[in-house]
Amino acid sequence: MSDQQILNLEERFQQRIDAEIKVEPKDWMPEKYRKTLIRQISQHAHSEIVGMLPEGNWISRAPSLRRKVALLAKVQDEAGHGLYLYSAAETLGAERDQLTRDLLDGKAKYSSIFNYPTLSWADIGAIGWLVDGAAIMNQVMLTRNSYGPYARAMVKICKEESFHQRQGYEIMLTLAKGTEEQKAMAQDALNRWWWPSLMMFGPSDAESTHSAQSMKWKIKRKSNDELRQQFVDVTIPQADFLGLSVPDKDLKWNEESGHYDFGPIDWDEFWRVVKGNGPCNRDRIKARRKAYDEGKWVREAAMAHAEKKKERKAKLAKSA
């Protein structure tokens, strides 16, 4: 294809995007669009899978049978989200096993929030409330992204995530209405998860490298800072209702802008964790690598068995 032909295709592609026509797997798309999506969708899938670990940490210690069942079901949902997303990435020509190996080799990223530890039961509430809450802001936007399979996966995921978010908030509410010890546990969890949750939206707009092109392609429709502000605005009244306070002395309602003003984010911490030096980065990847390595013989056995079955069937068909 000549450069001119590609230019024409790109122009037509952009026109379709501007006209809000979804891109489907067999449509022509710029290579960079494909790569950007594979990177983003697989990062999202990895986040679901790695995200199973901090919450999974409390399954064996859940305080009641009802909570144990709810937490198990939630972590299982995350595995399911991982599956849809890997499938969406496969429609773009990626392979799940390769994507997984990129994660294990440290080549692919996942949401940094999961590099923080879950230290008490209240963390399970805080993660549902704040982390899923922040994720939803982003995901609701993504239900309208330009790539069809990704947008459709997001619709399904969003429904489950908002259920998780309510469940997390309900855990916090139970603690907030409980004993002094429980209330302190809830406040401590909020103190530890608040800032990392704000960091989930990524660098400020001025610093964000991928944003402009992604907005143009409608992979993204709101900027990091817009989404972050939206999250703060909905979350503060929820914290008030719990009788808990966020650890930010600069937080205040701004009558003029109609938004909450909040203090500066510690971007040094953000980059430190992104670059691999958060409290649990090594543990998380090690745990995933262990599951992958120890599962190798199981995957090989399943393939070998399927192969044997196929051969036997073929033999039977021949002799018949």
Next chain:
Amino acid sequence: MKERLFDYILQLGDNSLILGHRLSEWCGHGPILEVDMALTNISLDLIGQTRNYFQYAAKIEDKGRTEDDLAFLRTDRQYRNYLLVEQPNGDFAATIARQFYFDSFHLLFLQELVKSKDEQLAAIAAKSVKEVSYHLRFSSDWLIRLGDGTEESRTKMQEGVDDLWNFTAEFFLMNDLEKEMAAAGIGVDVQALEESYYAQIQEVFEAAKIQMPDYKPGQIGGKDGMHSEHLGHLLAEMQYMQRAYPGMEW
């Protein structure tokens, strides 16, 4: 009689609880994402069954205890589960062996329990039968896949079934409580299930190209509260919140 029924239901609930707990330890660490989800499903079913049993037991006892009091606030000698279900997960083959031995028994057991004179127990059994048929299909399929997969998987699968074989005896050796409940038409005459159990096992082993273990199973004790060293650790973890923060709502 009421007290005896209460004890009997606890025994049923404890099996589901402890095995459900063990399986939940796999969540997030499974060898394949789909298998991870399937193990969690089975765990969810089993803990769901536990809740049905314990809610019923609490009602019969009528002393204001809840399902959580029964699940979290007993000491190890008061748990009545089979030794098999408290055994650690080990590798995936050991988990499948444990699951297959239990599911094979569990399904036979529930198919009898649906005929119980106790309507509530029969209803719980009827609901559980459907779930457990799926569990057995999952564990048999994997046993066959691993047995008839690679050389490595066959060795591991054989080791898994050999190691846990010893614990299958406990299903069928009836204690006084079971005899009493069976005689009253409430519980199941488990001794009568023994023959078909081992015949079924043999059938799946043949399909899996797995050898029947070459020793007579005989390890018992769990049903009477004599457990292995493993249960104490499981309970320490499972009961942590209820013990550290007594009497709170969660």
